[in-house]
Amino acid sequence: MIKYVGNAASGGLSVGKIKVINRRITGFKRVVLATHREKALYEAAVILAKDELHRLMMGSDGEHRDILNFQLVMLDDFGLNRMIQEHIAADNGAARSVEMAMEEYCQRLKNIGDEYLMRRTGDIRDVLGRLVDILDGRSRERFKLTEPAVIVADEILPSDLASIDRRYALGFITAGGSYQSHANIIARTMGIPSVCGVDSEILNPLNNGRKVCLDGYSGEVFVNPNDGTLALFNHRILQEKRAKLSLMALKEKKIVLSDGDHVEIYANCNDPQDISMAVNNGAAGIGLVRSEILFMKQSLPTFDSQLEFYRSCIQAADGKPVTIRTFDVGADKPAGNVSVDKEPNPALGVRGVRLQYIHRELFETQIKALYIAADMERPINVMIPMISLEKDVKDYLDMAYGVRDRLMADGVIKTDGITWGIMIETPAAALISDVLAKYVSFFSIGTNDLTQYTLAADRVNVGAAPYYDPMHPAVLKLMEITVENARKAGIKVSVCGESAADVVCAKAYIDIGIRCLSMAQNAMIPIKRHLTEEREKTAVR
Ligand code: PEP
Numbered sequence: 001m002i003k004y005v006g007n008a009a010s011g012g013l014s015v016g017k018i019k020v021i022n023r024r025i026t027g028f029k030r031v032v033l034a035t036h037r038e039k040a041l042y043e044a045a046v047i048l049a050k051d052e053l054h055r056l057m058m059g060s061d062g063e064h065r066d067i068l069n070f071q072l073v074m075l076d077d078f079g080l081n082r083m084i085q086e087h088i089a090a091d092n093g094a095a096r097s098v099e100m101a102m103e104e105y106c107q108r109l110k111n112i113g114d115e116y117l118m119r120r121t122g123d124i125r126d127v128l129g130r131l132v133d134i135l136d137g138r139s140r141e142r143f144k145l146t147e148p149a150v151i152v153a154d155e156i157l158p159s160d161l162a163s164i165d166r167r168y169a170l171g172f173i174t175a176g177g178s179y180q181s182h183a184n185i186i187a188r189t190m191g192i193p194s195v196c197g198v199d200s201e202i203l204n205p206l207n208n209g210r211k212v213c214l215d216g217y218s219g220e221v222f223v224n225p226n227d228g229t230l231a232l233f234n235h236r237i238l239q240e241k242r243a244k245l246s247l248m249a250l251k252e253k254k255i256v257l258s259d260g261d262h263v264e265i266y267a268n269c270n271d272p273q274d275i276s277m278a279v280n281n282g283a284a285g286i287g288l289v290r291s292e293i294l295f296m297k298q299s300l301p302t303f304d305s306q307l308e309f310y311r312s313c314i315q316a317a318d319g320k321p322v323t324i325r326t327f328d329v330g331a332d333k334p335a336g337n338v339s340v341d342k343e344p345n346p347a348l349g350v351r352g353v354r355l356q357y358i359h360r361e362l363f364e365t366q367i368k369a370l371y372i373a374a375d376m377e378r379p380i381n382v383m384i385p386m387i388s389l390e391k392d393v394k395d396y397l398d399m400a401y402g403v404r405d406r407l408m409a410d411g412v413i414k415t416d417g418i419t420w421g422i423m424i425e426t427p428a429a430a431l432i433s434d435v436l437a438k439y440v441s442f443f444s445i446g447t448n449d450l451t452q453y454t455l456a457a458d459r460v461n462v463g464a465a466p467y468y469d470p471m472h473p474a475v476l477k478l479m480e481i482t483v484e485n486a487r488k489a490g491i492k493v494s495v496c497g498e499s500a501a502d503v504v505c506a507k508a509y510i511d512i513g514i515r516c517l518s519m520a521q522n523a524m525i526p527i528k529r530h531l532t533e534e535r536e537k538t539a540v541r
């Protein structure tokens with residue numbers, strides 16, 4: 001038995017056979033030709049790689065399609081191309097030049113220290129690796145999994161994920177990669193155990209087919225486990241399955257309060273895949289779809305891509321209520337193409353609804369896509385973020401109703417399928433919620449921002465963490481005011497901040513009259529367990 005310890009990247013336990021993806025053998029028997037011929041080879045390889053990516057795009061959708069599109073854009077990147085050409089001019093040969101430029105370029109991105117750019121280095125390595133494979137005459141056929149296996153690789157690349165049948169992926173073990181790398185983000189959403197940063201010795205092809213035990217909680221990996229380790233893992237896996245089953249029994253359980261009121265548990269989601277999972281895990285509805293995810297990519301979403309996304313979200317919710325938030329760009333969610341550059345205090349700057357005066361066209365396109373999606377599928381709720389002024393709500397809704405009326409007049413939509421709401425996430429919005437209630441049909445309290453703005457504690461600044469308390473009496477007071485004003489106006493109110501998933505906060509929110517809590521979908525079942533156990537204990541007493 002050999003034990004390795006890496007970094008835990010996605011929780012869970014696995015026992016299975018190893019399948020090694022080994023890509024590290026490069027430079028074998030390369031011959032460097034005259035510079036002009038290497039240059040021509042490089043240019044031909046780029047054309048071929050583009051062709052391959054276009055073909056791959058035809059068979060993919062969603063995020064993978066976006067990644068392939070990004071890789072196509074990278075093949076035309078001016079800076080990267082210049083770097084490669086310079087190395088070719090220095091007689092390094094096309095394949096080696098691509099490898100050299102890849103290292104330099106990725107290092108530059110890493111030096112910027114931006115997490116998003118760092119994550120993109122995997123996509124860049126993947127597409128440049130394709131070029132090197134073409135130049136070295138290696139196959140670009142991605143490996144296929146035909147039976148369950150634990151995948152071991154230097155790094156799991158986006159193109160691997162596209163070709164792996166995820167039903168067979170028992171776990172990922174990588175020598176490189178990070179917690180934030182694309183494969184690990186996917187692993188966490190799919191519940192696939194993963195460990196990264198393991199000694200590269202594990203990539204030895206002799207490990208193919210060997211048994212491995214993988215602990216995605218502790219980062220431990222046991223190759224050729226002895227009988228004791230194997231038995232322990234099998235026992236823990238069985239226990240986990242049982243625990244999951246008993247938790248799943250809670251999936252449909254209703255939270256009923258002593259006065260007979262129900263508390264509904266909704267999910268916060270990013271995309272249709274997330275929504276399907278949430279519905280399968282018992283979400284009574286989707287309380288927040290963060291549409292800004294669409295605006296934080298390399299290029300802005302088109303009307304068509306938005307329409308497809310919103311329709312897929314509605315379909316994935318399988319008849320359950322869906323609330324989509326209009327894009328909340330700015331502050332902790334910058335989007336290069338939309339947010340205002342270099343604000344001295346971005347959290348207090350032009351974010352969310354405030355951008356309507358700068359990017360009216362973008363807002364109108366989103367509204368149009370939402371109205372048409374609702375008309376084609378079924379009615380939805382849409383809410384507006386970052387409200388502090390009555391004027392912002394009024395202006396936004398004037399714009400929205402203008403779009404709706406034009407779509408109706410042109411016969412594009414037959415129904416008005418949107419119920420409008422706003423987020424209450426600034427003290428100002430909470431304090432004037434009586435006035436704001438006249439414009440909308442529901443409030444959703446965003447405690448992440450409400451806490452930040454009430455306590456003047458930046459939500460992304462670790463140093464300010466001691467001041468950031470969603471249970472602070474001032475935050476609860478503002479929530480109480482909001483609930484009371486919603487009650488008086490006869491409109492709905494829910495909470496969709498992270499704190500809704502905290503059992504102490506959730507109970508406090510229920511006590512002030514909240515009857516709908518929306519949270520990350522993996523928090524729903526644990527919170528249901530806590531809340532139902534608590535009620536059952538009180539009932540027995
Ligand atoms: C919030 O502010 O509580 C919220 C749900 O929105 P976000 O975290 O996306 O700003």
Ligand code: MG
Binds near residue numbers: 385446448
């Ligand atoms: Mg917010």
